[in-house]
Amino acid sequence: MTTDKWLPEARAALSAIATLARFDRSAASAFGDDPAQTVRSFRACVLAFPFFLLVRLGNFFNLAPPIDQGFLVLLVQSIEFVIEALVFPVVALPLLRWYGREDKWCRLVTAYNWWSLGQTILITAIVIVHRLTGGAQFAVELLLIAYLFCMVVEAFIIEIVLGGGFFTAATLVLIDMSLTQVASMVSSAII
Numbered sequence: 001m002t003t004d005k006w007l008p009e010a011r012a013a014l015s016a017i018a019t020l021a022r023f024d025r026s027a028a029s030a031f032g033d034d035p036a037q038t039v040r041s042f043r044a045c046v047l048a049f050p051f052f053l054l055v056r057l058g059n060f061f062n063l064a065p066p067i068d069q070g071f072l073v074l075l076v077q078s079i080e081f082v083i084e085a086l087v088f089p090v091v092a093l094p095l096l097r098w099y100g101r102e103d104k105w106c107r108l109v110t111a112y113n114w115w116s117l118g119q120t121i122l123i124t125a126i127v128i129v130h131r132l133t134g135g136a137q138f139a140v141e142l143l144l145i146a147y148l149f150c151m152v153v154e155a156f157i158i159e160i161v162l163g164g165g166f167f168t169a170a171t172l173v174l175i176d177m178s179l180t181q182v183a184s185m186v187s188s189a190i191i
Contacts, residue, residue, distance in 0.1 A: 006043065010044070012030050013030060013044070014114065014118065015027075015030070016028070016030035017111075017115050017117075017118040020111075020115070020153065020157050021118065021153050023153075025160050031110045031111040031114075031161065032106070032107060032110070033104070033106045033107050034106065035106050037106070037110055038106040038113075041110040041113035041114060042085070044114050045085040045116065047117055048116055048117045051121055051123075052120055053074075053081075054124055055123060055124050056080075076187045077187060079187070080183050080184065083183045084183050087183070088112065088179060089109045089112065089113075091179065092105065092108060092112075095172065095175070096108070096162070099162070099164055101162050101163075101168075104161060104162050104163075108161050108162060111157050111161050112157070112158075115154060119153070122146055123143070123150070126139065126142050126143050126146050127143065130142075154176065155169040155173045156169070158172050
């Protein structure tokens with residue numbers, strides 16, 4: 001797909017994510033069951049990557065790693081990002097089979113990828129505020145509220161897309177959070 005065709009799809013997806021973040025169920029229809037749309041949605045991960053690095057490398061630079069480890073930090077953080085971007089969609093497939101909603105996998109992964117970009121931008125903006133204010137308490141609290149908000153919106157999106165109810169959505173969010181935490185712990189242990 002050319003960029004000319006992908007850009008309107010990206011605009012529509014980001015608009016849908018913003019609408020879903022306001023808990024408006026109508027926007028879920030922007031995400032279809034087309035496998036090609038799901039593949040294209042991984043471009044959202046590519047767009048999120050610089051924001052991810054800004055937040056993560058900013059954290060490491062505050063810890064003042066030795067300069068000779070700069071490449072290792074970048075490499076490990078990049079691998080962690082790729083793992084985080086791919087592991088949830090892979091793990092979601094058998095879970096959706098178990099829930100009897102395998103036919104919703106493309107829709108879920110497409111919405112998930114675009115929401116990942118949205119939440120990455122939100123968290124990055126708050127981390128920048130946190131840094132600019134010298135770690136002010138309100139920025140720390142704002143960051144905590146943003147993380148909680150992101151989890152609630154992710155659960156809402158999953159519930160809308162799958163139509164599987166609260167338990168299914170909560171389970172998938174907890175699995176996503178756990179996988180992300182494990183990947184982060186492994187990369188921290190390497191560095």
